[in-house]
Amino acid sequence: MILLTNCNNEMNINTIPYDNQLKKIKFDDITFNTIALNELPEPFYKDYSHHKNAAARNYRSYDTMEFRNIILEKLSVHLGVKVLKLLIITPKNGESTYDVFAYLSGKKIAGLHLGNSGNFKLWMDIIFEKQYKNLEEYRSNGQFEIQPELNPNPQFLLVLGKGQFSQKWVNSGMMMDERPYENTGSYLHKNAPQQYNEAKIAKEKKNYIKKYIDTTGCGTIDEAMLKRVFDELISTKQLQPNPPVNNTEFYQEFENLAGYTFPKELQVLLNAHNGIETQGFLSAEQILDEWKNWKEIYDSVDWMLIDLTGNNHPDGRKTIGIYTNPYWIPFMSTGDGNFIALDYAPGSKGKSGQIIAFGVDEIKIRWIAENMTDFLQEFIKETDVMSNGFEK
Known part of the structure; x- marks a missing residue:
């Protein structure tokens, strides 16, 4: 069975069709496209200068929502096709790339590898800062010894899309975590953007x-x-x-x-x-x-x-x-x-x-x-x- 197709754009990237066959695909069936996003801006703060309250005007908070818009736009330009939604998974132990699934217009999904470097890494570190701190607390207070069923080296997932911005734990051993590496095709099918459901x-x-x-x-x-x-x-x-x-x-x-x-x-x-x-x-x-x-x-x-x-x-x-x-x-x-x-x-x-x-x-x-x-x-x-x- 042919799992991958060529996406007819500037990069000629490998893509997976969104159809019922998608549910049968395993993670190892996917050919990932290595992408370099060197044009991302350095992390920047939200603009509160218009706020009436002086304390609010001086508040500093990174504009992660605008980063979401930027990376969706940059990847769309880079791939030559509109990116509707992104699933970004932090690197596994010892690996240097993020596993990324990009849902494209035309009902196709592209597997991407994004390097853990440059401004992309800076933004990811900011976005997952709370998760990394929680992980260190669990390690220091012996949580993983108390609950040996938990994974001491989990990954994290960032979901970006129109009106979407969420962070989740991956393969942590918790009841509610995400498991994109198990039954990957079904996972991708279940998490497809609403734009794929025309009817x-x-x-x-x-x-x-x-x-x-x-x-x-x-x-x-x-x-x-x-x-x-x-x-x-x-x-x-x-x-x-x-x-x-x-x-x-x-x-x-x-x-x-x-x-x-x-x-x-x-x-x-x-x-x-x-x-x-x-x-x-x-x-x-x-x-x-x-x-x-x-x-x-x-x-x-x-x-x-x-x-x-x-x-x-x-x-x-x-x-x-x-x-x-x-x-x-x-x-x-x-x-x-x-x-x-x-x-x-x-x-x-x-x-x-x-x-x-x-x-x-x-x-x-x-x-x-x-x-x-x-x-x-x-x-x-x-x-x-x-x-x-x-x-x-």
Whole structure:
């Protein structure tokens, strides 16, 4: 049975596929790739300079969480493929390398040997300082004589990943320790990152968003009134829209991908323009492209539900607190990755087809207007409609 495959990247490293065959692999079956990470920074402290308390500003603590981010990034660059999670095991007695298992995007695992030297060693010594002190205490107080079943020369395991940072004992003889050298394949399979479980991740997102989906607003508009208001906006603001074009192919592609029709509100507007750069209105093609970009984020296994909902907040109960979802359709850019959008997944107090603000800088998903007509009318009045949802 072939256990190893070549990973098609700059280093052409040996990898193990993540599948059911993985469970049968033994430690000695694995070919480790020797890696030198000379570009890691020296240990540095967290920055507390912004803290209001003087004592807190002077506190010194090594920034091990930032080190986690750095080593994941550096190894990703070094290997030429994204590293999702690392299992780093301290050297055995008399050995000079760390055994490392790197979970890569594409459901492959690479065995690595990292040298116990340089800044990497300095960081490891800091991270495992407490474990080493405990081990010395056990030796000095005769703990290993009292409990001969314990291993006086254990190793330690560091687990690094998105939202993960933990230290564990390895082969110590304790009930709760880790045993990566026994049934290694099963151990690696059990500890795979959640990103490998696409079906589970997709199901969690689906169950979350289905409670809010409401596309009934797509067709419940007064088209004639909306056209009059948009024409008035163009005239009042002296806008210069690009001449309209036939957008049938974009509407059809959207419907095929989204599973619901391209909003009638936007079709009415796009009958009068093909983008208005000075005001941020997007063309049909741009709307489709931006919608696909955000849908790609939502669908990605790298974005679990907890990632999508962890940092964004609702605007009261009118919107939902999620970074993005396929039921927001951006039609206007406010710059730097931020958009005004139609919302077909409103909160419990919201309305299908309401106008919201979302994007890279929009921590709160702001409610802007009840519908497209109201939004345009507020524009004409020169009210600061774009600031709706900000704290006064």
